[in-house]
Amino acid sequence: MRDKPYFAVIYMFILTAFFSALLIGFSRMTRQRVQMNEQLNFEWAVVQAFPKIQYQNNQQIHQIFTKQFAKDEQIGAYLYQKDGRLQGYAVPFSGKGFWDKIEGVIGIAADKKTITGVSFYEQKETPGLGARIDEDEFRRQFIGKTIEDGPKPIGIVPSAQTLAENQVHAVTGATQTSIRLEALMNQDIRAWLDAVEKKEVAP
Numbered sequence: 001m002r003d004k005p006y007f008a009v010i011y012m013f014i015l016t017a018f019f020s021a022l023l024i025g026f027s028r029m030t031r032q033r034v035q036m037n038e039q040l041n042f043e044w045a046v047v048q049a050f051p052k053i054q055y056q057n058n059q060q061i062h063q064i065f066t067k068q069f070a071k072d073e074q075i076g077a078y079l080y081q082k083d084g085r086l087q088g089y090a091v092p093f094s095g096k097g098f099w100d101k102i103e104g105v106i107g108i109a110a111d112k113k114t115i116t117g118v119s120f121y122e123q124k125e126t127p128g129l130g131a132r133i134d135e136d137e138f139r140r141q142f143i144g145k146t147i148e149d150g151p152k153p154i155g156i157v158p159s160a161q162t163l164a165e166n167q168v169h170a171v172t173g174a175t176q177t178s179i180r181l182e183a184l185m186n187q188d189i190r191a192w193l194d195a196v197e198k199k200e201v202a203p
Helices: 007-048 058-068 130-134 136-142 175-201
Strands: 070-073 077-082 085-096 101-109 116-122 154-159 167-169
Touching: 007 101, 007 116, 007 136, 058 070, 058 116, 085 136, 085 175, 101 175, 116 136, 130 136, 136 167, 154 175
Parallel strands: 154 167
Antiparallel strands: 070 077, 077 085, 085 101, 101 116
16 A cells, blocks of 8 residues: 555645644643633733732732722723722733734823833843833833823833933833833823723713
């Protein structure tokens, strides 16, 4: 049979089908784990956007998220509530960075103006340059900053520039990442502000 011209075709077909089945099976087995990890990363980012929240491990983060955060579909954000009172809003943001997608969360106090923190759960910018947006030194700048009205609620400006109440300094050497981060954050913050206003005036 091996001498037959169709043997190689049949052999390759069987071999391909076998390994394809293995890959499909492995993918199905790991899909749930991947989805769980992605959800935990998001929950971690939400909690990190409120630095005053204290926790000791990932299990506590999940418990805090499920008990104190609830998504409001109307405004596209998560309400942070504790002891029956609104503490703030966790506003997700995402968009194209310099190299790939950047996804994160900005924490905003109940006054809808004061930033409590910023965190990232997905970014693949250049290590040592754009990826430094995920470092504490950059993220801490946002704490206490004020969101301004208008199309540009937050500004990310060059390090030599004097800061306004709604501005932070860009990562040195990562101009393109900083420009894109500013744009995508403002896009989603503006959308959230518009949704909140629309909800508040609705009958």
